[in-house]
Amino acid sequence: MSAPDEIRPAAPDGPRRLRRSPRLYEQVVQQLLAWAHASGLGVGGRLPPERDLAARLGVSRATLAQALVALEVTGVVSVRHGDGTVLLAAPRTEAVLAALRARRDDLGDVIEARQALEVRLAALAARRRTEEDLAEIDAALSAMADDVRRGGRGVTGDERFHAAVTAAGHSPLLARLMAEIADLVRESRIESLSQEGRPVRSLAGHRAIAEAIRAGDAPAAAAAMTAHIELVSDVPLLTDDEG
Template sequence: MGPGPLRRNRLYEQVVHQLLTWAASAGLGPGDRLPAERELAASLGVSRATLAQALVALEVTGVVAVRHGDGTVLLTAPRPESVLAALDARREDLGAVIEAREALEVRLAGLAARRRTDADLAELDAALDAMGADVAAGGRGVAGDERFHAAVTAAGHSALLARFMAEIADRIRDSRIESLAQEGRPHRSLEGHRAIAEAIRAGDPDAAAAAMAAHISLVSDVPLLGGG
């Protein structure tokens, strides 16, 4: 049996609480798979969009792994209150992370346009191909997205900026997961990546920086973590 019907007030936070409470009562633990999204949404009496927000909240806090074609797998079994507290902390941190990305990645894109090697360009292409294949198959392209931004960082050939990027990588991952979970976002993100790569390939620092700035502006629209 699935979880019982849900009262319609705090939306995805209520769903998070209900899901974790139900999972505990059902004896689910790390490695167990949750029911299909359609079944869960019907059991909770919420839309699949609201359920998707709750699953993203659980994913960015490390509670579940959402695997394309394999469903949602429980990684840990925390108390609902601890998950909601972790989300609050991430909301407070998000603005600073976005500012850091704008400062670091826009600069790195410009440097990449000046300093990229043939090997760097090949890795950018490989990352685009990987993300494109995942998105075409119905996935969100998270791994390919991460690989692309890592390739831009590497192409900038700045050890210090790369170190700064590594320091905020986990926090960027949270906003990346939430952003790419939004409808239509993987395709738009992929197009943004292609524009960045084209400018880097053309050796145009200003265009590369502008394309990266536009891309970060798009992907920074994360209503769940941002509280919207």
């Protein structure tokens, strides 16, 4: 297999940029789709447990997990906690790889947009939040914590938290801009929260943001949101593959 991508150094205040070259998990995506076809696995079929599938494909579980997340965000599979991985579609391998490479190009821009919009919204939320806004932020934190405690990734609670912070900023224009990138943000959210240990760390970041908003401390809210976005931006599409 080819060597992992090289990553150009990041600008101090911008997202990491990528060179175009094949990723190990993209090769595993090809293997996985070929295996599903050869095995006669149709739409609605369930894939074997990750440990077994990694052994069949001859790859590490870490790289297989990256490939499955890539297929999840492109709508090919559904990964459900406690229910396994289900095939939702059986597209041509070339189409899936093209979609993944397009995402690699888009992801840096999505992160940059989040840095511009959500950091500002967190600061505004600290100045403008109402008791109702704080109640919704707390409810989102509770929902995410409950899901993570049960072994889930907390995707829905994470999404609800960021929506609550956006609403608390009381900026209709910034809210509309966030809505424009909502689908892309959700894809990167799934990628981030699929990494081991990430849901717990993300939840801690949310709590730091919420505390600053509750305290009315705009600079602290902006700093906490900046740190949180830097954390969740560390996803496999922007890092070297693991063997």
